[in-house]
Amino acid sequence: MDLHALQVALVKGIYAHSPVADLMHTRWGWPIAESLHFIGLCLLVGCVGTFDLRLLGLGRTAPIAAVHRLIPFGILGFVINATSGLMFLLTEPEQYIYNPSFHFKVLFLMIGGLNAGTFYLTSYRQLFGPEASLDAPFRAKVIATVSLCSWMCVIVGGRLLTFFRPGICDGVQNALLLTCAP
Amino acid sequence: MNLDPLLLWIENTALSKWLVESPSLLAFPTVLILHAIGMGFAAGIAVMFDLRVLGVAPHVPFAAMRRLFTVLWAGFWLNAASGLLLLWAYPTKALTNPVFYLKLVLIAVGMVLVARMSRDVLRDADRQVGLTAPQTASTRLRRLAILSMVCWAGAVTAGRLLAYTYHRLTQAEIF
Numbered sequence: 073m074d075l076h077a078l079q080v081a082l083v084k085g086i087y088a089h090s091p092v093a094d095l096m097h098t099r100w101g102w103p104i105a106e107s108l109h110f111i112g113l114c115l116l117v118g119c120v121g122t123f124d125l126r127l128l129g130l131g132r133t134a135p136i137a138a139v140h141r142l143i144p145f146g147i148l149g150f151v152i153n154a155t156s157g158l159m160f161l162l163t164e165p166e167q168y169i170y171n172p173s174f175h176f177k178v179l180f181l182m183i184g185g186l187n188a189g190t191f192y193l194t195s196y197r198q199l200f201g202p203e204a205s206l207d208a209p210f211r212a213k214v215i216a217t218v219s220l221c222s223w224m225c226v227i228v229g230g231r232l233l234t235f236f237r238p239g240i241c242d243g244v245q246n247a248l249l250l251t252c253a254p
Numbered sequence: 255m256n257l258d259p260l261l262l263w264i265e266n267t268a269l270s271k272w273l274v275e276s277p278s279l280l281a282f283p284t285v286l287i288l289h290a291i292g293m294g295f296a297a298g299i300a301v302m303f304d305l306r307v308l309g310v311a312p313h314v315p316f317a318a319m320r321r322l323f324t325v326l327w328a329g330f331w332l333n334a335a336s337g338l339l340l341l342w343a344y345p346t347k348a349l350t351n352p353v354f355y356l357k358l359v360l361i362a363v364g365m366v367l368v369a370r371m372s373r374d375v376l377r378d379a380d381r382q383v384g385l386t387a388p389q390t391a392s393t394r395l396r397r398l399a400i401l402s403m404v405c406w407a408g409a410v411t412a413g414r415l416l417a418y419t420y421h422r423l424t425q426a427e428i429f
Contacts, residue, residue, distance in 0.1 A: 103418045107411040113290070114410060118298020122322060130325070131318035138313035142302055145310070224291060231287045235279065 076250045079169050083253075086165040096163040109156040113227065115149025120223055127208040127216035136208060137200045170238035172251045177229025184222040191215045257349060262425040264345045273343035282343060289336040293413075295329030297406040300368050304399035307371065312388035317379035323372050330365060344423065351420045357412035364405040367398055 095101050119142050126132075126139045161168050168174040195212040198204065208216070241252040264270055273282050299322055306314055341348050348354040374395060391399070 103415055107414040110290075110293070110410045110414050111407055113294055114298040114301060114406065116298070117291075117294030118300070118302045121295055121325070122299060122302045125322070125325065130321050134314040134318035138311055141311035141313075142305060145302070145305060227290050227294065228287050231290050232279070232283055235283050 075248060076245065076254075079250050080254060083165040083169050086162055090162045090165075092159050093163045096159055102160075102163075105156045105159050109153055109160075112149040112152030112156065116146050116153065117149075117223060117227075119143060119146025119149065120219060124216035124220045127212050129207070129213075132206050135204065135206065137204060140200070166253050167237065168233070170250050170253050171233055171236050172238075172249075173229050173232040173236040175249055175251075177226055177233075180222045180225035180229060184219060184226060187215055187218045187222060191219075258425060261345045261349065264342060265425055267342070270342050270345075273339060285336050285339045285343075289333055289340060292329045292333035292336060293410065296326055296333055297329075297364070297410060299323075299326040299329065300364060300406055301403055303368070303372070304402045307375070307391040307395050307399040309390065309396075312390065315379060316375040316389055319372070320376060323368070326368065346425050347420045347423050348416065350422050351416060353412050353415055353419045357409055357416070360405045360409035360412060364402055364409060367402040367405065371395055371398055371402070 096105065122142060123139055123146070126134060126136060131139075191212065195209065195215070198209060199212065236251075238250075238252045241250070241254045245252065245254075273285065276282070303319060303322070303326075305311070306316075306319070375389075375391065379389070
C-alpha cells in the first residue's frame with residue numbers, strides 16, 4: 073500500500089466531502105473548537121495524570137479503584153478532543169495529513185491508546201478485584217509511566233503543528249510519509 | 255497611564271528578541287509546550303478535585319489528595335514562569351487586550367478557590383483520621399467547586415481566544 077497515495081486521496085476526499093468546513097470557517101467556529109480542544113485536554117490530562125500518579129504511589133491511602141471513578145471524565149475529555157480534532161482535520165486536511173508534527177501526535181495517540189488497553193487487559197483483576205492491594209504491581213507502574221509520557225508527547229505534537237506547516241513538495245519524496253503537499 | 259515606552263523597552267530586550275526571532279524549537283515553541291502541559295496539570299487537577307468535592311469518587315479520602323495539590327501548584331508555577339516568558343515575548347499583544355486581564359482574573363479566582371477549598375478539606379480530613387466511610391463535602395464547598403470549574407473553563411477559553419482578539423501585536427506597528 074502506497075502511503076503517499078493514501079495521504080493524497082485522504083486530502084482530496086476530505087476537501088470534496090467535508091461536512092463541517094463551512095461551520096468551521098464562520099467567524100467563531102475555529103476559535104470555539106480550539107477552546108473546546110484545550111478544555112478537553114485539561115480533563116484528559118487532569119484525569120490520566122491523577123490516576124497514573126496514583127498507580128505510581130502518589131496518595132497511596134486512596135484505593136486505586138476509588139480513584140478510577142474519575143476515569144469517565146477523562147474519557148469525556150478524550151471524546152471532546154477527538155470530535156474537535158476531527159473538525160480541524162476535516163476543515164484543513166492538508167495542514168494535518170502532510171504535517172510531521174501531526175504524524176508524531178497520532179503515533180503517540182496510538183501508543184497511549186494501546187497502552188491503556190494493555191492496562192485493562194493485564195492489571196484490571198489485580199487492582200479492582202476483592203483482594204486488591206494499595207500498591208500497584210510493577211507492570212502497572214511501567215504502564216502508568218508510558219501513559220504519562222505518551223500523553224505529554226501528544227501535547228508536544230499538537231503544540232508544534234503550527235511550526236511544521238507543510239509547504240509544496242520539491243523533488244522526489246522518499247520518506248515513509250509525505251511531509252509536503254504534492 | 256501610557257504603557258508604550260515600557261512595552262517598547264521590553265520588546266527590545268535580548269530575551270524578548272530571542273523568544274520572538276529565534277528559529278530554534280527551544281525558544282518560543284518550548285515555552286508554548288510547557289504552558290500547555292502546566293495548564294493540563296493545574297486546571298486539570300483542580301477540576302478533578304472539584305469533581306471529588308461534588309461527590310464523584312467518594313471513597314478517595316481528601317487527605318490522600320495532599321500530594322496531588324503539590325502537583326497542581328507545580329503546574330501553576332510552571333505556567334506562571336512560562337506565561338511571563340510569553341508575556342515578555344509579546345507584551346503589547348497581551349497588555350492591550352482586555353481578554354488577557356479577564357484570563358488573569360479567572361486564574362486568580364481559580365487558584366484562591368483551590369487554596370481555600372484544599373485547606374478546608376485537609377483540615378476536616380485531619381479530624382477524621384481513621385474513618386473509612388466516604389467523606390462528603392459541605393453544600394458551601396460544592397458551590398465553590400462549581401464556581402471553580404466555571405473559572406477554569408473560562409480561563410482556558412480566554413487564553414485560547416487571545417490569538418483571535420488582540421488589536422496590536424507589537425509596538426513596531428505604530429512607530
